[in-house]
Amino acid sequence: MASMKTPLFLFLHWVLQCAVCRDVTLPPGTLYRVAGFQLSVPCVVSGYEGPRTQDFEWLLYRDDAGGNQIGVVSTRDKGFPYAPFQARVRNGEVRVERDSGDKVRLVIQRLRADDQGKYECYTPSTDTAYQGIYSGSVVVKVIPDTLQISFTRSLTGQPVPEGAELTLTCSSSIRSEQLTHLSIMFGRRGGAEAPGSGAGGGEVSTVREIISIDNLLGIVPGRSYKKRYDDGEITLEKRNGGGGQDVYLMKMRAVQPDDTGSYFCEATQWIRDPDRSWQKIAQRTLDIGNLTVQQIAESLSVTSSPRGEVTQQIGSPLILTCEVLGLPSEVTSGLLVQWMKRGSVSSDDVGSGGVEVEVARMSTDGVVSWGDDLSRASGGSLEKVAEGRYALKLFSARPSDTGVYRCVVSVYAGRTNPSPSTPATLTQKSEGVTVNLKTKDVLVSVAAQLPRGPLLKRGSTITLICNATVTTTGPAQVQVQWLRWPIPAPVFKRGQGSAADVASPEPPVVVKPTQVAALMYDGVADIYVNGSEISIDRLSAISYRLRVHAATMEDQGMYACHAEAWSQDPHGGWYNTGVRAESKAVTVYLYARAADLLLIPLVVGVSSALFVGIVIIATVTCCFMKSLANQRARK
Incomplete structure (x- = not known):
């Protein structure tokens, strides 16, 4: 029995010691990375004694070096790198980035083909007893760069009218023996004032992701463009192109002034490491060109005619015309046309009386509706007489038609049939037309x-x-x-009470x-x-x-x-x-009826008679009882 206890005791002692043994952890390999792009390998040490900030040394065992080690970089010894890495360490291309005291990453900014091999992460001991694992290693394979990206048509920088459709194309391909995925992102760079900048503050460049196809082939809109994507105004599709390349088309249905900026396309190559995480191994960005959006507000004008003031007889037809000018011919835009009126015949001041009310409107789909005065639906019309010209006709003018009329036009640039929740791109009013109607002498x-x-x-x-x-x-x-x-x-004069002194x-x-x-x-x-x-x-x-x-x-x-x-x-x-x-x-004034006048005396008389009768009966009864009591007393 004693022979069994000794091995068990030694085993438990070893387990307790190893519970606090040093351990060095690297990601499982093999890691495939692309030449010319960054390599980042994390290394973590745990179960150590000594200071919380540990030192790390990286070594490389090349495939063609026969097992000989090459010093890459160290956190404690500047002379540690071997000749192939000395210059690269000095210029920062090869470095150790520390995430915490016991966690670092080996970073090689531009990976070379001869950087392939097994990388070892060694942690010099700070323990009182040498026990545990002091190094770990991972194999890195360097694969050739086959990521290609191109575009078929660039932006010229010429102003594009607000509401025009924008189409950008980007072609990309990869050829790799490893299973890698490709993602495409369209973005925009634009100048924006730095937050909190005052006088003398400069501008900072903002990069915004518009829309992308991720490494799992899912379409992801940028945060600033999500609503426009949900409304169907921004789309992205993938098509098969020639030469093994895939073509990606991004469309903006109606560009806005905020879309001004420099556009680019970004292709990214992804691989799934043995730990099931997706890693970015290659990336290329291609500038497509600059876009300048010309706002409609700079050219739009809304006029009404006849201008100024018009006077005519009641019952005669009233015709007012609204003309919309300055819309770009290459953009199809929806127009909401409204005729508004302020003032009426009941107003003291025709121009300012009352609130402005809607007379009639024509929606973007050509449907005409009338305001509060529904009788006008059969006594008038609102028509599109020509491109950009709209006529309001009142077949027989009434005195209530007097007032100041304005034509209000809401432009939906690039949208011929906007939803009710879609805000107008621009709303503009015409000058007022004062309508006076001559009435008969009445x-x-x-x-x-x-x-x-x-x-x-x-x-x-x-x-x-x-x-x-x-x-x-x-x-x-x-x-x-x-x-x-x-x-x-009635109001009485103070100090007098006669009927003659009652005030009016x-x-x-x-x-x-x-x-x-x-x-x-x-x-x-x-x-x-x-x-x-x-x-x-x-x-x-x-x-x-x-x-x-x-x-x-x-x-x-x-x-x-x-x-x-x-x-x-x-x-x-x-x-x-x-x-x-x-x-x-x-x-x-209504007087009381005879029956009403007799009712009160009758009630008073009956009440008085009852009262008198009760008093007499009570008096007689009282006297009789008193006389009867006296007779009994004499007997």
């Missing part, structure tokens, strides 16, 4: 009256008459509307009136009050009647009649002349 007079009759009581029918006359030439109609204000509370009521205009009913110019009646039974009709050519049936206390108030004159244009259409008048207010 005079409106109106008076309201309450016909004589019995006193109005709750439940009676209120009858009001409105007499409205229009003086004008040609056919005319009146539109009548009844308004009601509450009866103001406040004018009705201080309170917003309630619309009661209206009789439109075409004979249609509109009732606005839902709580009462109301009717409105026309008694004669000038007389209009309002009746409130079964009136309630809420129906009393101050009533006024509002009249508007409507005229007929030469085409038979009716329009509001804008001439209006309002009558003086008529006060309607």
